[in-house]
Structures are given as structure tokens and as C-alpha cells.
């Protein structure tokens with residue numbers, strides 16, 4: 001049994017809608033863009049995913065915290081969402097191997113949550129009205145005061161956030177004698193991207209996002225991984241330039257989510273803010289090359305504009321989201337470079353798209369063989 005705070009808490013949306021509930025996690029006030037995730041499992045991985053930095057998350061699953069937390073199920077070292085909205089925040093948790101309750105996990109990271117609110121009504125509201133900023137408070141319930149704080153919160157549109165979550169120093173993960181060396185550019189990388197590479201005999205060196213190509217090339221990588229990350233990719237001018245230099249080296253490149261958006265921007269495509277974004281673990285995507293469908297894990301609020309891809313002679317569209325026809329993957333025609341908008345590393349989510357890591361390793365093998373022959 002883990003005692004939850006019983007303070008009243010309030011959720012105020014930028015359009016003035018108010019929801020009253022009770023506090024969970026740390027007592028305090030937090031702001032961010034409100035978004036919802038429809039995944040029924042994997043809350044700890046979601047909360048620690050750095051791509052969620054700056055966002056208040058509403059969980060569609062009605063019981064959160066009921067299987068506790070586990071040291072091994074993190075996607076980064078701390079909770080990255082700025083706040084949490086749930087129906088039932090479980091005071092009891094039960095699972096073999098779980099090490100801590102979600103309540104103490106949130107308290108430790110100083111994260112504010114609101115519980116006992118009608119999450120179905122909140123999600124329907126955001127689904128109809130689109131993405132907007134919000135504030136949660138369990139210390140101040142005066143709506144007029146909260147409105148003033150909320151008015152100061154910047155819009156996610158045009159916001160660069162990767163520099164808040166990228167590592168400060170490069171570090172290695174994997175076997176030093178591995179067959180391949182992968183330079184991971186860290187825009188807020190999920191740990192499972194690195195794990196998926198290490199499992200495929202890659203030594204990864206994770207570089208801060210402001211590392212130079214010269215610094216990364218000095219390590220002699222066989223390929224580059226451009227990671228996921230938070231914020232609006234279109235304002236990341238230095239990163240787009242770095243990605244251009246990486247592509248020009250000619251080594252295999254694999255981009256995931258934000259990394260994908262940067263590769264698209266580098267080829268002259270456009271990114272746009274979505275009305276609601278895609279956040280869940282059951283999104284169907286069609287692989288246009290094989291004709292097969294894969295069920296994917298997704299978390300993005302921006303997307304590469306499909307129209308801007310038409311007639312572009314540098315890339316081709318390889319994947320399409322089957323729910324709304326948005327662009328889900330590209331490959332470069334004249335470079336061993338490809339990327340997807342969704343999360344092949346999943347965590348949480350289905351493993352249908354893990355083949356993309358094999359494709360990347362296959363590309364590194366091919367390029368390496370052609371250089372040594």
C-alpha cells in the first residue's frame with residue numbers, strides 16, 4: 001500500500017476548460033503541451049522517453065501504476081514528461097521484480113500528476129480541439145492565477161527542446177570488439193534504440209547533438225543513427241546542417257522519429273505540426289516496398305508533409321500511416337540512408353518493425369565490404 005496525496009488538484013487547458021481531481025506524485029504546479037497516449041501498457045517506458053519532454057500526458061488506459069516500476073524498464077534516467085493525467089493512479093502495485101511504486105517514483109523526480117479525472121472526456125476534448133497547452137496544479141486552485149501562468153508557456157510550434165535532453169559527453173555502450181561501430185547522435189535517444197543495435201553486434205558511441213562530424217569521424221564509425229527527440233524539428237538549423245554533412249560522408253544512416261524529420265528537412269521536405277499527433281502502440285503502417293503492414297509504436301506531434309515529398313528526386317516515400325495517410329518513412333535514392341517516423345525499437349510496443357535495424361546493419365555490412373574489397 002502506497003499512500004497517495006489527497007490534496008485537490010486542477011487541470012486547466014489553454015481554451016479555459018477546467019477539470020477537478022486529486023493530486024498524485026509530487027505536490028506542485030507544472031505546464032506543457034497536453035497530449036494523450038492510447039497504449040494500454042508500458043507506462044514507465046513512456047514516462048521516461050525523452051521525446052515527451054515538455055508535454056503533459058493523458059493516459060487512455062484507466063489504471064496506471066498497478067504494476068509498479070522496474071529498474072530495467074527505463075528509456076532514460078528520469079521521468080521526462082512534464083506532468084501526468086490519469087483516471088486511477090494505483091496505490092497498490094503487484095508484479096514479480098517491480099522495485100518501486102509509481103507514486104514514490106514520481107515524488108523522487110518531483111513530477112506532478114492529477115488523478116480521478118474523466119480521462120475519456122479530456123481525450124475527446126483534445127481530439128476535437130487539437131493540441132494545446134495546459135497546466136496542472138495541486139498547490140494552487142485559483143483558476144485566474146493559473147491562467148496567468150499558463151499564458152506565459154510557449155507554444156510547442158517553433159520550440160527547440162533536444163538540447164535540454166541530449167547527453168553532455170559522449171559515452172560507449174556495447175562490446176568493444178563488436179563487428180560494427182555506430183555513432184548515435186543523441187537528440188533525446190531512447191535506451192532501447194541503443195539496446196537494439198548492441199544486440200546486433202554494434203558498439204555504439206552516443207554523441208551530444210552538438211558534436212561535429214570531425215569528432216564523430218575520428219572514432220571511425222561504420223554508420224550513423226539519428227535518434228528520436230522532443231520539440232519542433234523545423235527550427236533545428238544547426239542539426240539539419242550536421243545531418244547534411246553526415247549524409248554526404250556516404251556511410252549508412254538510420255533516422256528514427258526526430259532523426260527522420262531532420263533527414264526529410266535536409267532533403268528539402270517540410271514538417272508540419274499535427275492537429276493531435278500519434279501516441280500509442282497499435283498504429284498500422286504500410287511498407288510501400290513490400291506491401292506488408294506492420295503494427296507500430298508511435299510518439300510524434302510533428303510529421304513530414306506528404307505533399308512536400310511529391311516529385312522530390314532525392315528521396316522516395318517507403319512507409320505510409322494507414323489511419324490517416326501521413327508519411328511514415330523515406331529512403332534516399334543515392335545514399336544508404338533511410339528513416340521512419342515511428343519507433344522500431346518500440347519499448348513499449350510490438351516488435352514488427354525490428355527488421356529495420358537488420359536493414360541498417362545489412363547496409364553497414366555492404367558498405368564495409370565494398371570499401372575493403
Ligand SMILES: NC(=O)CC[C@H](N)C(=O)O
Nearest residue numbers: 051228229257258301302
Ligand atoms: N519521438 C520523437 O522523436 C518525436 C519527434 C518530434 N518531437 C515530434 O513530436 O514529432
